[in-house]
Amino acid sequence: MKELNIENLRIAVDGQEIVRGLTLRVPRGEVHALMGPNGSGKSTLAKVLAGHPDYHVTAGKVLMDGENLLELEPDERARRGLFMAFQYPSEIPGVTIANFLRAAMQSRLPEGEELEATDYYAKLYEKIELLGMDRSFTSRAVNEGFSGGEKKRTEILQLAMLEPKYAVLDETDSGLDIDALKTVAHGVNSLRGPDLGILLITHYQRLLNYIIPDHVHVMVAGRIVRSGRKELALELEERGYDWARDGAIEPAFR
C-alpha cells in the first residue's frame, strides 16, 4: 500500500479534542489539498503526523506504506520518508543550511557510511538554482534573520534535498508575496512525481492556482466535511466555509 493512510484519527490538546475522527488517504504520486478555516485542526493534524510531543492521539491510526507511523519517534518518521514543511520553522543559530542538511542526509545513511561531500554539494547547488536562490545562501545559519519568503524557500529546499515519500506542507503560502509564492510553487511542482505524495495544507485557495491539486478536502471543526476534485477549491472560495459546513454529509461541530 503506497499511501499515507489516516483512519478515524482523534487528537486532543490539553484535554480538548481538536481533531474528531478524521479519515484521509494520500497515495504516492498525488497532491491532496486540505483546506479549512482557522482553528479547524489542520495544523494540529500536521504536527501529529510529524510526531510533535505536545499532541495526544486518543483514537485512530496513521499508516505510512502500511507501517504504523504513530509508534515511531519523530526522527524515525523523517528517516523513513515523512517530511513536514513547517508553518513557523525554527531558527538554528550558528548552524549553516549546508551543514544542517548534510547532517540530515548523513542521518539517513547506514552506520559507518559517510556522505560523499562532492556529490552532496553538487546536489545542493542544483536544488538551490531550482528555487532561484543564491549559493551563498547555504552558508547562512538556518532561518536566522530570514524573511518569511526565505524561510519558506528554505523549507522547500530541504524537501528537495531529502526526497521524502510523503510531504506535509503546512500553510506554506502564509506570509508570502506573489513572487515568493510563485517560486515556492514552482519548486513544489518540479518535485511532483510518482514517488511523492503531498498533503498541502492551506487556508486560502490562492496557492492552488499555482499548485494544482489532484484532490481537495475541506476540514471544519476537526473532520473532513467535503472532498472533491480541484474545482471544489474554487467553489469553496466563492461560497465560503459556512457553505461547506452546512452541506456536510455528517454534522460537524463548531
Add this chain to the structure above:
Amino acid sequence: MKTETSAVNIDRSKGDFFYPEAHVRDAGAGLSERTVRYISDVKEDPDWVREFRLRGLKTFLEKPLPTHWASKDLEAIDFDKIRYYLSPGTEAKRSWDEVPDDIKRTFERLGIPEQERKFLAGVEAQFDSEAVYSNIKKAVGEQGVIFVGSTEGLKNYPEIFRKWFGKVIPIADNKFSALNSAVFSGGSFIYVPPGVKVKHPLQAYFRINAENFGQFERTLIIADEGSEVTYMEGCTAPKFNTPTLHSAVVELVALKGAKIQYITVQNWASNVFNLVTKRGLAQENAEVKWIDCNIGSRLTMKYPSVIMKGRKARGEVLSIALANDGQHQDTGAKMIHAADETTSNIISKSISIGKGRATYRGLVHVPKHLKHCKNNTECDALLINATSRTDTYPAITVRGTGNAVQHEASVSQVSAEQIFYMQQRGLSEAQAMSLSVNGFVNDLVRQFPMEYSVELKRLIELEMEGSVG
C-alpha cells in the same frame, strides 16, 4: 533521563583507566612542613626554592578558602587525605622507548606519541607529579628554544628562570597559588629566544593516575623580544571514588613584540577539583592569548588573565565551558590595562546541561591615567534544560575619558520546538542537541587551531550523546 553516569562514562572513556601505582617517591598523605621539605629533598631544590616553598605553605595555611564568593563545594576537599607528591623516581626521558611500560602504554592509549609525530614541535608528558617524557624536535632546539620541566628549568637555567618565576603570580595571589608554590612539581619551562617563531605548537599532557592525589604543576613561559610560540595542554584522569585535586600555576611573559598563545582543553574526570591560576604579562606591543576550553572536572575555578604593561600590548581570552550534571564551571577572564593604547578582547561561551552550572566572572580594569585603551567583552550562555544554570558576574572598572569598553551578554535556551524541527529532518534528539551546541560555539571554535577544534567538537558530541535519554 537515564544518563548522568553514561554521559560521563562515554565521554571520558578514553581517559578512564589506570595502571597499578609504581611510585618510588611518595610524600604520604597530608600537608606539613615535612611534606614540603620531603619534596625539596627529592628534587634537590636550591635554597631559594626551599624558602619559596615554605613561604607558600605558610601563606596557604593562613588564607581562608574563598567560600565567601566561591562555591561551598571547596569544603569537600580534604587537604589531609591528599598525597602531594608521587613519582617513579626517574628523570624525564627523551625517548618513548625509555619510558616505563605502563606509563608508556597510558600515553599511547591517549594518542600522545602519535600527535607528536603528526603536528607538534615538542612534547612533555607528566604522570602524577613528574614529567616522564620530554622532547623537542631537533630543529626547534637548535634555534635555542628551551622546553623542559620546571625542576630542570630552575636548575639548568637559573638566570632566566629566577628572574620571572613567581613574579607574574605572586605566592599570596590566592590560597591555591600559595598551595602550588609550596608543593609545585612538573609543568613546563619554556624560553624562546629573540625573533624565533616556533612554527608548530609545543604540547604538555598532564595525566593523573593515582587516587587521593594532588597534581600541582607549575609552568613558566618566556617569549623574548619579537618571538612567537603556541603551547597546548591536555589532561585526563581516571574516575576514582574520591576527589582528586589539580591546582596549577601558569605564568606567561611576552617581552616586547612577542606573541604567546596558550591553549587548554581541560577534560578532567568529573570528580577532579580544578583550581588553577593563569596569568600573562604583555610588554610593549606584545600579545598574550588564552584559548581555554573546560569540558571536564567537578569544579573548575579558573580566570586566565593578562596584564598589559607595555604600550600597545594586547590581551585576549577565548573560552568555552561545558557544564554537565554534577559539574560547576566557574570560569572567566581578567584584563588589567596598565599602559596606553592597550587592547583586550574576551569572548566567553558557556553551555549548561542537565543540572550543570556555568559561572562567568570577568574583570576589566582600566585606570584613570591611561589613554586610548579598548576592551571588548562578549559573554554568551546556552541553557539546554530547565534545570541548567548560568550566572554572570562582570566587574568592569574603566576610568578616564579616552578609553572605550563594550560589553555584551546573552542567555539563550535550546527550545523544544528547535529540537523537534531538527528531529523532523531525521536527526536524533542527541544529534539535534549536539548540532545546536556546535552552532552556538561555532564562530568561536573557528578561531582555534584545526587540531583542537576537531577534538573539541568531538568531545562536545560525546558529551551530548550521553546527556540525552
